[in-house]
Amino acid sequence: xxxxxxxxxxxxxxxxxxxxxxxxxxxxxxxxxxxxxxxxxxxxxxxxxxxxxxxxxxxxxxxxxxxxxxxxxxxxxxxxxxxxxxxxxxxxxxxxxxxxxxxxxxxxxxxxxxxxxxxxxxxxxxxxxxxxxxxxxxxxxxxxxxxxxxxxxxxxxxxxxxxxxxxxxxxxxxxxxxxxxxxxxxxxxxxxxxxxxxxxxxxxxxxxxxxxxxxxxxxxxxxxxxxxxxxxxxxxxxxxxxxxxxxxxxxxxxxxxxxxxxxxxxxxxxxxxxxxxxxxxxxxxxxxxxxxxxxxxxxxxxxxxxxxxxxxxxxxxxxxxxxxxxxxxxxxxxxxxxxxxxxxxxxxxxxxxxxxxxxxxxxxxxxxxxxxxxxxxxxxxxxxxxxxxxxxxxxxxxxxxxxxxxxxxxxxxxxxxxxxxxx
Amino acid sequence: xxxxxxxxxxxxxxxxxxxxxxxxxxxxxxxxxxxxxxxxxxxxxxxxxxxxxxxxxxxxxxxxxxxxxxxxxxxxxxxxxxxxxxxxxxxxxxxxxxxxxxxxxxxxxxxxxxxxxxxxxxxxxxxxxxxxxxxxxxxxxxxxxxxxxxxxxxxxxxxxxxxxxxxxxxxxxxxxxxxxxxxxxxxxxxxxxxxxxxxxxxxxxxxxxxxxxxxxxxxxxxxxxxxxxxxxxxxxxxxxxxxxxxxxxxxxxxxxxxxxxxxxxxxxxxxxxxxxxxxxxxxxxxxxxxxxxxxxxxxxxxxxxxxxxxxxxxxxxxxxxxxxxxxxxxxxxxxxxxxxxxxxxxxxxxxxxxxxxxxxxxxxxxxxxxxxxxxxxxxxxxxxxxxxxxxxxxxxxxxxxxxxxxxxxxxxxxxxxxxxxxx
Numbered sequence: 063x064x065x066x067x068x069x070x071x072x073x074x075x076x077x078x079x080x081x082x083x084x085x086x087x088x089x090x091x092x093x094x095x096x097x098x099x100x101x102x103x104x105x106x107x108x109x110x111x112x113x114x115x116x117x118x119x120x121x122x123x124x125x126x127x128x129x130x131x132x133x134x135x136x137x138x139x140x141x142x143x144x145x146x147x148x149x150x151x152x153x154x155x156x157x158x159x160x161x162x163x164x165x166x167x168x169x170x171x172x173x174x175x176x177x178x179x180x181x182x183x184x185x186x187x188x189x190x191x192x193x194x195x196x197x198x199x200x201x202x203x204x205x206x207x208x209x210x211x212x213x214x215x216x217x218x219x220x221x222x223x224x225x226x227x228x229x230x231x232x233x234x235x236x237x238x239x240x241x242x243x244x245x246x247x248x249x250x251x252x253x254x255x256x257x258x259x260x261x262x263x264x265x266x267x268x269x270x271x272x273x274x275x276x277x278x279x280x281x282x283x284x285x286x287x288x289x290x291x292x293x294x295x296x297x298x299x300x301x302x303x304x305x306x307x308x309x310x311x312x313x314x315x316x317x318x319x320x321x322x323x324x325x326x327x328x329x330x331x332x333x334x335x336x337x338x339x340x341x342x343x344x345x346x347x348x349x350x351x352x353x354x355x356x357x358x359x360x361x362x363x364x365x366x367x368x369x370x371x372x373x374x375x376x377x378x379x380x381x382x383x384x385x386x387x388x389x390x391x392x393x394x395x396x397x398x399x400x401x402x403x404x405x406x407x408x409x410x411x412x413x414x415x416x417x418x419x420x421x422x423x424x425x426x427x428x429x430x431x432x433x434x435x436x437x438x439x440x441x442x443x444x445x446x447x448x449x450x451x452x453x454x455x456x457x458x459x460x461x462x463x464x465x466x467x468x469x470x471x472x473x474x475x476x477x478x479x480x481x482x483x484x485x
Numbered sequence: 486x487x488x489x490x491x492x493x494x495x496x497x498x499x500x501x502x503x504x505x506x507x508x509x510x511x512x513x514x515x516x517x518x519x520x521x522x523x524x525x526x527x528x529x530x531x532x533x534x535x536x537x538x539x540x541x542x543x544x545x546x547x548x549x550x551x552x553x554x555x556x557x558x559x560x561x562x563x564x565x566x567x568x569x570x571x572x573x574x575x576x577x578x579x580x581x582x583x584x585x586x587x588x589x590x591x592x593x594x595x596x597x598x599x600x601x602x603x604x605x606x607x608x609x610x611x612x613x614x615x616x617x618x619x620x621x622x623x624x625x626x627x628x629x630x631x632x633x634x635x636x637x638x639x640x641x642x643x644x645x646x647x648x649x650x651x652x653x654x655x656x657x658x659x660x661x662x663x664x665x666x667x668x669x670x671x672x673x674x675x676x677x678x679x680x681x682x683x684x685x686x687x688x689x690x691x692x693x694x695x696x697x698x699x700x701x702x703x704x705x706x707x708x709x710x711x712x713x714x715x716x717x718x719x720x721x722x723x724x725x726x727x728x729x730x731x732x733x734x735x736x737x738x739x740x741x742x743x744x745x746x747x748x749x750x751x752x753x754x755x756x757x758x759x760x761x762x763x764x765x766x767x768x769x770x771x772x773x774x775x776x777x778x779x780x781x782x783x784x785x786x787x788x789x790x791x792x793x794x795x796x797x798x799x800x801x802x803x804x805x806x807x808x809x810x811x812x813x814x815x816x817x818x819x820x821x822x823x824x825x826x827x828x829x830x831x832x833x834x835x836x837x838x839x840x841x842x843x844x845x846x847x848x849x850x851x852x853x854x855x856x857x858x859x860x861x862x863x864x865x866x867x868x869x870x871x872x873x874x875x876x877x878x879x880x881x882x883x884x885x886x887x888x889x890x891x892x893x894x895x896x897x898x899x900x901x902x903x904x905x906x907x908x
Contacts, residue, residue, distance in 0.1 A: 086851075437907050459607070475853065477859055483736065
């Protein structure tokens, strides 16, 4: 091993070692202590706005020099508004109910043993994320509140901002009596260290990559630690035979254009053939008016000849843009089949008045959230009432759909007896 | 690629393809249909006892030729009693409540959206297991009941028995209208195929290795698919200051000798120093009478000089045998610290009358089950009232402790609206 690699191994050992010790301490902290620390962290962020902007400026200068796109530079920038949002976010998490200690269920056995299934923290969570520096504060708040120590590894383009935020948080929580190592930030931008960390089973309990598909795929393929993935959202809305077409139009528009760049936005619209002639002209007009480029199958283009022809790859593309693919289907079964083949199991909706169609769709579509007469845009921890979220899981193990405080916990069984023996 | 490897890749593609199609069908089956199929499978197993024993004989002959140990040959053998137990096991699972479709929780949002969190199958589960052929029937029953398709890969020493059992089950469920490919068995004993399967993310949703530590470690290190692990049980019983020593003696004896070869048996006993002089002589006598070899630390050996000296590695050894390590501790905190350092997070117990000690122990010990005044041997799906289990998870993600029907499911959110749009 070269000295450099040895140094990385030593660094990984140190950061995970201190995180594990902090996690053990943190798991015994009261909600009151954790909430006070989050409150202090919020105040510290507000009080440090000027220093944060100075550090952020270093990233912005480096980003401009490196030729980052305007969009990326915008995501990178910490304005007064964004700093205030970060502080407010810490307070929001402090105000949420502590999931740790919740008795999920409990029962008594015939032999008198009393069993309680109790929520506990997971342990040490490694977060790997991309450009937005506010993720540093968001992730730290959610993991801390759920009793977990975190190791944060942000994008290298935001390194000064991320380090500055993490240092402020560490100092603030330490002053409130929490272990500073409840929040750890990776100081090196050496990508090799991530490889070290992803192999540290037993030291790190869960990895959450937050960013584009490529980042998530790379982390998942490299990690021997469980990874909670939020892959892409190829989301559908199916307009059923007999649907309220006014409602269908509003839902489809909302799902496509209200915020096209996010994972729960609609990418493909499926329309029952009996409604196509009535529905397609009106929805195409409103979509076009909203600036949406339309790509249809042959049947759709027969009715609306202006739209482009959809290619096979359109059905499996997450546009994250003002583009919509449209397909005419013969039945709810065909819609379900299309979603099963091309969808990503994220968010899919049916607009229908038929109990039979709705039953078939909700049973047959295997997605993290299935919507009936509502926009796919509601698949979100905030909208679901979870208060905050760290992402939307497309996994089926551990957590599916919005990942919030509960999803950042495990459980253990407490069994109370009076001398019971197994026969 | 050689022809052989190409053939394996094609085989892996076929078996996972048919499993996925069957899983989609199975997820829509009613409980009645699944239970009828399990009942038919039980009858078919009973009716095929002679044929099963004939196939099993082939494995036994091969095993004797290969020089398998008496213990392994015993585990391999299908007696009339074991065949009846297998059939009865299928009926037991049929009689359990179907977890699929359960509404785990539900609520209404301020905007009128109604959310239901509903239990759904996971999909395709790969089971990799060792010698006992009854696992073939057990695993097939639990996965089928929970709506999952399974791919079974048993040990090569039981290949004839496993294939015979799987064929009977497939035929029986197909006659009841279920897809035969809900149950798949790997026909080749070529270990390379396991490598192929463990890389098939997207085709297989979960891997459950069932067997020794080496098997589980190998599967976990090779798999890109989530693995549900049940690693070793280095289980402790801590006898607190002021404990009822008669109760402590019975609990420790039960935890050690009632069935020493299993994961929830005690391996280390921790005794508070204030009770050591009174407790150690009596427990050592009863343990010795039960044939248990004792290995103590210096303080324990001062009181009971007959016991061997425990080496450092004793504290982290899962004996699975009539051996017990013993340590004298100064406090409940020291006991908790020892368990945190050397334990495996499986099952740990405290015998105590002190509310304070019990609170500290149940909070501070991070194991899948923590027992108060009861034997660690109760950490078991059957004992917990789950009806059946596929193992005891030492993971903290997805499932922890006994893995039964509920733990073989995921969930999805169903969201019912009346035209709600996101603002």
